[in-house]
Amino acid sequence: MVSFGGLARAIFGTSNDRRVKGLRPRVEEINRLEPEYAALSNEALQNKTVEFRKQLAEGVPLDDLVIPAFATVREASKRVLGMRPFDVQLMGGMVLDGGNIAEMRTGEGKTLVATLPVYLNALEGKGVHAVTVNDYLARRDAEWMGRLYRFLGLSTGIIVHGMSDEERRAAYACDITYATNNELGFDYLRDNMKYDLGQMVQRGHNFAIVDEVDSILVDEARTPLIISGPLEDRSEMYNTVDAFILQLQPEDYEIDEKQRTAIFTEDGTEKVENLLRDADLLKGESLYDVENVAMVHHVNNALKAHRLFQRDKDYIVRNGEIVIIDEFTGRMMPGRRFSEGLHQALEAKEHVQIQPENQTLASITFQNYFRMYKKLAGMTGTASTEAEEFGNIYGLGVTEVPTNLPVQRIDEDDEVYRTVEEKYRAIVREIRTAAEKRQPILVGTTSIEKSELLADRLRKEGMTNFQVLNARHHEQEASIVAQAGVPGAVTIATNMAGRGTDIQLGGNADMRIAQELGDMPEGPEREAREAEIRADIARLKQEALAAGGLYVLATERHESRRIDNQLRGRSGRQGDPGRSKFYLSLQDDLMRIFGSERMDSMLQKLGLKEDEAIIHPWINKALEKAQKKVEARNFDIRKNLLKYDDVQNDQRKVVFEQRIELMQGENLSETVAEMRNDVIDEMVAKFIPETAYAEQWDTAGLKEEVATTLNLDLPIEQWAAEEGIAEDDITNRIREAADAAAADRAGRFGPDVMAYVERSILLQTLDGLWREHLVNLDHLRSVVGFRGYAQRDPLNEYKSESFELFQAMLGNLRQAVTAQMMRVELVREAAEAPPLEAPEVEGHHWDATTGDDDFGDEFGGAQLATAREDTRTVAPEDRDPNTPQSWGRVGRNEMCPCGSGRKYKHCHGAFA
Template sequence: MIGAVARKLFGSANERRIRSYQPRVAAINALEKEVAALTDEQLRARTEEFKKQVAEGASLDDILVPAFATVREAAKRTLGQRHFDVQLIGGMILHEGKISEMKTGEGKTLVATLPVYLNALSGRGVHVVTVNDYLAKRDAEWMAQVYGFLGLTTGVIVHGLDDAERKKAYDCDITYGTNNELGFDYLRDNMKYRLEDMVQRGHVYAIVDEVDSILVDEARTPLIISGPLDDRSEFYNTIDAFIPRLDNSDYEVDEKQRTVTMTEAGMEKMEVMLREAGQLKGGKLYDVENVSVVHHVNQALRAHKLFQRDKDYIVRNGEVVIIDEFTGRMMPGRRYSEGLHQALEAKERQPIQPENQTLASITFQNYFRMYEKLAGMTGTALTEAEEFLDIYNLDVLEVPTNKPLARIDDDDEVYRTAAEKYRAIITLIDDCRKRGQPVLVGTTSIEKSELLAELLRKEGWEQHDFADTNAFRDLYSGDTQKKVFAILNARYHEQEAYIVSQAGVPGAVTIATNMAGRGTDIQLGGNADMRIRQEITDITDWGERDRDPRAAAIREQIKHLKEKALAAGGLFVLGTERHESRRIDNQLRGRSGRQGDPGHSKFFLSLEDDLMRIFGSDKLDGMLTKLGLKENEAIVHPWINKALEKAQQKVEARNFDIRKNLLKFDNVMNDQRKVIFEQRLDLMRDETVDETIVGMRHEVIEEMVAKHIPPNAYPEQWDTAGLDEQLREVLTLALPVQDWAKEEGIADEEVTDRIKRRADEWMAGKVAKWGPDVMRYVEKSILLQTLDHLWREHLIQLDHLRQVIGLRGYGQRDPLNEYKAEAFALFESMVGHLREAVTAQLMRVEVVQQPPEEQDQTLPPMQAHHLDPNTGEDEMSLSPLSATPVLAPGDGGTAVLERNPKDPTTWGKVGRNEVCPCGSGKKYKHCHGRFA
């Protein structure tokens, strides 16, 4: 009560903080006339003035006001768009390294130009992170007009670029790219052997678009780069044969968590079968040496009990091909990781492809926390404010809308059955169509979208592919009597963006999953910019295209269509089900009511929905029956909304715990990763590593002597035979250690010094024989290659340790502390092995002189993986790192992907100089692979 009164008097904490930006907003507005009077050349010259001030010691905050005023004027002259005052506030929040929550339609893409320009003045590079390649290219091309006008360079990172193109993009003042591409470039850079081959130049400032999606939703799974292991097909087939011999009492399936675990009885049965097959090392299944066996048993169990043929995957031409849960489409080239795909191949009696081992990995949490300053923007972040602060130290501020929100949000309608719910939904859709009111229907999966589409067809509706401009012709002409709808199957992002951009046309009915339309604005009457870009294809220059008479006609038509949509009540957002996360529901709702437009939103639920069934009350159905709820009647009450919100909060809390737990364990690896990567950089920067090599050699010798000659021991107690053997094995030296032990008064220090001298003389002889330059190169190469090899082996050990460490909890020990201790012991062991392995190789190395050849600096074949946290599927389909072409049967090994010229998703990885698959006859880099 008192809090409510205080908020009325003083405003909320968020409102008070927003007010603190008003003085600078006023200062920027005061400069507007002065800046507007400048010529283009004078306006551009301000960039060099700002850079000079920064170089002379001025902080970015000192020049924020004039810099923002400059960007605003540049946007007016290039894009014809002027930043609103609330957009200036959003830009200041981003500059301070916070998250700016701005509703859909408030112009977040334009907001980013303000802090991006300001921070790019330091010359150290700014990264703008988006969720997909289409948005990265679109935003870079669009906003590059502003940056280019002011004298700054813009680059973009997308699939298919080679290292030279990536390096050029990162060297620009501003670089747009996707979260996956930036993360993988970081990992690949730390596998290079020369500094000049690295493409990134540091992590200074990044703005993450759709920050909740990237830093929360996708952060549940790490980025992984892997390479092939040896063939183990017989092992997979052996394990697979045991699973059908288990019965229902031997395992438990958790539908909610999508997991399957063996019961105690199942473990005992499996242990007996494995022992009989000779697959167990030692006595028990869960002994440390059987970590790998346990992992593959669990994967085989998942393959049999969680994955269904023709639903989760299909078998085609001897391959197990994943089916995307959301799109229902086959995804050739994608493979499940950690042995799961091999388990499916064994289950289906198909040829088993080699498994991959992890070469490098990182979570998004630890990648983005490397930036000196991080900021983000989205329409929905407040529900995850605690997580952003806890994990990323990012504060969330809600920026008020430019115009007051006029959308009406109705309470949910809850029906007993899904059939009743869908009848009510179709009735409402038809009612909106008759009024000419555009409808955006949100579903939780493509499967649900297809179900609704089928129900609409039965009612006489016709499905149109609205990516084709002609399909909108009837709606553009104002004919809303035809019963037509569009459904998004996510063929590719550009088509998806166009369909969503026209969802505000009167009478348009658009069905989309929660992934649809991200980054694309829905404007009543249609999106003029998208239509002009789609329909006027003979002009590529933005400004010239906008001045074309056809563009004016399109804008005039959209003006009339908007009036009709406004009269019908604006965009109606219809949710067919509640998502697990409130953010996704809010994102869907936020599509309506942009820039003060009227709008409506309502969610339809049934007791058969997943969220209601899994997290709702079991007694609710019986209670509704007793209350006399009849067929096709719905219950509507604010209490229902509160109950659902609590169910969603439970899911969000569970997912937060998963991400937090992942981060706790990854932090252990991250500390080690930073040490290894920093060490690699130092080694590559050094012209010579001879001091490091000598230090390692001496440490190895000291450890060898300490192992065989205990402190303060008499010479007769020395293990001279063991020391002699190890010297021969590691150093290849035959030294009279046994004779030294007979000398009077000799101590272990003297023995150590003698061995060091002989080892140093041996290496000095190699330097004299082949020259110091050759040996310096050999030393650095062996050191880096050995470090990489041992680090990869270490990652495998940590993976296996992670899988079994949870069992320590049964012994009343904290798994995390146990993991930290054992991981540190493994790391120390790896460092010891590194010293010994490098020393042994260099003592044995022989240099063969050959004519100089052009060296191939490319990395070995690798695959990139980022598993979808919801489906477990690898979303890095056909990426440059993971391109795995499907071989056409009987083609003699020619890699093809049955390319459809009209469907870029079937093209796979296209070479930059290859003829474009679209049939234009141009090279790919000058056609679909071009970035204007």
Template sequence: MVSLGGLARKIFGSANDRRVRSYRSRVDAINALEESMAALSDEALAAKTVEFREQLANGKTLDDLLVPAFAVVREGARRVLGLRPFDVQLIGGMILHEKSIAEMKTGEGKTLVATLPVYLNALAGKGVHVVTVNDYLAKRDSVTMGRLYGFLGLTTGVIVHGLSDEERREAYNRDITYATNNELGFDYLRDNMKYDRGQMVQRGHSFAIVDEVDSILVDEARTPLIISGPLDDRSDLYNTIDAFIPMLAEGDYEIDEKQRSANFSEEGTEKLENLLKEAGLLKGQSLYDVENVAIVHHINNALKAHKLFQRDKDYIVRNDEIVIIDEFTGRMMPGRRYSEGQHQALEAKEKVTIQPENQTLAQVTFQNYFRMYDKLAGMTGTASTEAEEFGNIYGLEVVEVPTNLPIQRLDEDDEVYRTAEEKYEAIIEEIKAAHERGQPVLVGTTSIEKSELLADRLKRTGFQNFQVLNARYHEQEAYIVSQAGVPGAVTIATNMAGRGTDIQLGGNPEMRIERELGDLEPGPERDAREKAILEEIKVAKGKALAAGGLYVIASERHESRRIDNQLRGRSGRQGDPGRSKFYLSLQDDLMRIFGSDRMDSMLTKLGLKEGEAIVHPWINKALERAQKKVEARNFDIRKNLLKYDDVLNDQRKVIFEQRLELMESTNISETAADMRNEVIENLVATHIPERAYAEQWDAKGLKEQVARILNLDLPIDEWAKEEGIAEDDIRERVTGAVEKATADRAERFGPEIMTYVERSVILQTLDHLWREHIVNLDHLRSVIGFRGYAQRDPLQEYKSEAFELFQALLANLREAVTTQLMRVELVREAAPEPPPLPQMQAHHLDPTTGEDEFAASAITADDGPVVDPENRDPKNPTTWGKIGRNEFCPCGSGKKYKHCHGAFEQA
């Protein structure tokens, strides 16, 4: 029986079908212009760009120009790239222009699709960002597609790791900029740490198209981009707090070794409050007042250092430093440090030199960075499973674009074995059988370890003819992927998302020609060899087609259906035949989580023998339901994280907007005056309460505070004795004295120097307090969950306390700026330079491995040039340039740089 919804879909089509159909009229209009565009000369076609820009200036909109602009790009692509966008690619371009996500299968030409809306939106002159997942793809696409944009009169830039600020500024000022998500985020953060508008490199966030949008906006959204730098020396604070812990009795704290947690009891809290008061470290009356968040964090670390961490088990003391011992391997890990001040607490406990703590200088999540764009779009092969998340968080609708040719891939039911051993044996037999019949095979695994495990098993059976991809060298791997469709090729790969290269049966001709004939000059010899390669690939493609096309074998199901679909989608490109099959065991992670014990006993009772598999569509459906549950849970986690991050994001926007205003303001003295007046208002209101009798005034306290903050010795205690004097009179006298001192200083300095001094003091003070505020919010967030035990909503508590902390930041800013400006004196008359940025390090944890992608590599502009691997001399480290900590060492040892020459540098 067909449901009413199903019947309506059969008659009218789904919402997706209706939306795709709505583009057909514009596709027909573009096709109608094809002949007239083809008749234009190259110069006349390029002149269309100028014509379109004039039309925009005269009041036309980008939507008005879509049809002729797309027709121009189609003709330009045909002439420059030898590629003519299909009708479905035009539809994909329209979806991107309309701020949506175009879901297009692998091999459907997403890179070419992006050129259509990129060209159209670049006409507005505000800059278009095309976002890729790695430097290799950003460079490759900017060069390839840059030829098309250049032909049509637009400029293209690329942002990759290692560029100077000048190079970055130039790239951002181009019409179209290709960049990785990490570089865009870090540039945004660094820009908002600079002290001069002219030093900033980005010029705004108008329109971005995100390639592999699911990978960037979903998978990587769990971890923020962080810029950190060394903190001021706070060893006295650590030592003072460390001395308190031995004074505590057993009843003053509770230890949970299983959870690795330590908490103070009520008695312990009271004892600590008294100790902290005596040391002058406690603000207010209670340890848990919002101003004491950082102190609470430090005393918790000190308690853990003494009661949870054991010397010679968790760490050793060697050469005046704490060296962590790996709990799994028992090996020492020199160079690794506990974060969040825990390492410093151990150093204080063991009385070794306390190393400076790294402080977060700035941070942003990809969710909040990409939501800043006025217009955002994305493309990927797999987004529909995450459509709800894209809609809720980014306001992006997912539209499935039909394939140019019908999909002929055969997706077989999963084979489930009882043990991993049986599963791997079956996979190896299947690989060998496919290899013998000349069918190319792509084997997908869920981790690097499992790829290496499968490779070892294959080698032990005597099979050597395969390649292993572990997402380490993007350029080399792109070439290997491009040739994975050669008959009989066997490629083992971890995580196939974002490779940017589709697998063509017989091999990818462009990449083979570039690799084999790249050094050969144009001429008869090159033409002959090019022709031979194309002929060879044509024959190879025929063999691969005859063998059944690309065979995708998956060794496990991922917890996300999207990742499984990415792997499957590698086969059956552009209407080619193909095949895919998943091999599972009851010992796989997903199966274990969802009750494989019961299934194992049931299969044993049913008499399933060793080496036999169970295959049934019901298993596929059950697994899909399990995956949906995991996806829903992960979405809830990301949604919850975003709610907390939104609090910081709202405050970040206020601070960054304030910084911009300060940098662009020509009359900064008004801002400084407002701050001074508010400080005076608060001082007088605190010591001379409204409607209080004169004998209740604290004139002496006000005199002391005016001397401390305003650097003025005023006879306030004498004024207070005058007959009939009021609170307003005292405020006016203090204000008058302050204004006179300020005017005298301004006259001595001159207006230009005074403006520079005021701007510098305000900006630097704001930055210092903002960094402390980020740390306080991090500490607050780590403990706020405990409020749930008191039946209070942790998120609401976090919002209200974060607001209080922000108000305190603004009050501290006004006071600190006023104090400094009332004391500042001119030391030199030379033209002042903007202060340099602090030494900074970039961090972004890979959510899948937990490894820091940047591994604390410095990101200031002066840390050396990036050198192409082929230009590095293995025997001469001076030729290596800047090297990522996770790159393989250029010396050729096969080890990662951080474990080889990078380790020597650290030592």
């Protein structure tokens, strides 16, 4: 029986079909322009860029230029790159230009698709960021597609690790900038630690196209980017605690692999307390006394390091360092580190040199970073399974773009065995069969350990003609993947397989030419050799096609359907035939963690013999349901993380915008004076309450506070003794004295030195208090979850208490700045005043859901694009109280547009 929804789809098509159909008229218009543009000279085609920019300057909307701009790029691509974008690639470009995600299968030419919207949006001159997952792809794409952009008169920059600020600034100033997501985020954070606008490198967040958008905006979204600085060395403590863990028995702790948690049992806690007491490391009687908070942290991390993290799966030891393995790509992540002492615990476990811990100086999630862009788009081969998340968090729709040629790959039902041993025997048999009939086969594994285990099995079976592609051999990745389509090739890979490099049947001609001919000079001999190689690859391709195309064999299912689909997608490129099959066992991680004991006993009762598999579409559906549950749980985790980070993000934006304002301000004396006056108001209100009688005034306390904060010795008791004096009179006299002292200091320093002193004190004090505030928020975040036991919503508790902490920080800022400004003295000439420099920092990537993290590398310095100060004048009736971006410039003494009834400087403009 067909459902009503199924009937409607059959008649009207899916919503995706309708979106794709709506793009076709524009594609036809571009096709009609092709003969006209093909007849243009190179110079006339290049002049199109000048014409388009002139039209934009005259007020023509960008959307009106889509058809001629795309036609221009298509023609330029034919001439410069030798590639003509297909109609479906034009569609993909339109999806991206509309600020959405284009789902395009592997081998459909996503890199070329991006050039269309990148060129169009770069015409505005506001900068376009093309975001890739690693430095190799950023370099490759910038060099490859940069030829096209240069032909059309646009500049191209690249941001990779290790560049100086000057190089980064120049790259961001280009029309188009290629960079990794990490470099962009870290530059943003570092820019907001600079002390001068001229030191900042980014220039705004206009338009970004994110390649592998699911990897960056979903997988990596669980791990905020963190900038940190070093704390004191505690390596001896880690080694001591590590030795204690080795003395524990399995009954001393409980492990939950599903939640990635490890906790001590009561017996285990008692044993650890005794060990710590014997080593004189326990304060008080209990491990959980408040003075032992740091020690609890150490022992918990040591337990996790030993019982949750596996060598060669979660990390490897290389050159005396712990190097993290990305669980989604299988790639090594050199320079990244787990945070909050976990990496140090792993270093102690593996007995390598322990690096010092770090303190958070600034952080941001990818969700909040990429939501700063005015327009955001992305492309990947696998986005549909996460469409809800893209829509909810980023406002991005997902459109599946049709393939240029029909997909001929056959996706076979999974084979499920009872044990891992049976599964691997079947896999080895299947690999041998494929190799014997010369069918190229790509074998996907979920970890380095399993890829090497399978390689050892093949060697024992007498098979040696295979390649292993995992994080240990990532340097050879491009060359191994490029030749994985050669007939008879056997490639064992972690799920990093093929990213950035297509598997072409018969092999990759360009890669082979580069390897075999190397530096052979241009000439007839080289041309003849190139022709030979291309002819050989054409012959090999026919042989691979005859054998059935690329066979993708997966040894396990991943928690996420996307990762499985990525692996499947390596086969069936550009209409080629192919097949895929998953081999599973009831002992696999996904099956074991999510319950397979009952199935195992049931299969035994049904008489399933050794080396027999159960194969049925129902099994596939059941597994897909389990994966959907895991994906939903991970989405909830990311969504929850974002809710907490949104609270911090609102405060982050206020602080960062205030820093920009302070750096832009030519004369900050008004800001400093307002702070000083606010501090005086608060002091007087504290010691002379508004409703108190004169005999209740604490004039001695006020005199002491004035001396401490303002560095003034004033006869406040005598003033209070005068008949008829009011608190306002005392406030005004203190202000006058403070203003006179400040004016005298300004006169002695001179305007230039005074401006430098004010900016220095304001920025350094703000940064110091912000860092303390981040630590306080971390501590609050770690304990607020327990409020749920008292039937209170932890998120609401976090919101209210973090706001109180923020207000307290602002009060401390006014107090600290005023106290310093009233005491500062000139110790060197203005010419000797050194430029303020941001501290040396490191970048991290912390996972709040598991306690893990991939923390980062040392930075020589780089920076970010940040919002410019809003100088627009907006009429009060046009301001939306709930949207600060609509307010324009607000005077400090105006009533706050939010409707609070307070002055702007005491509300949303609370900094000064």
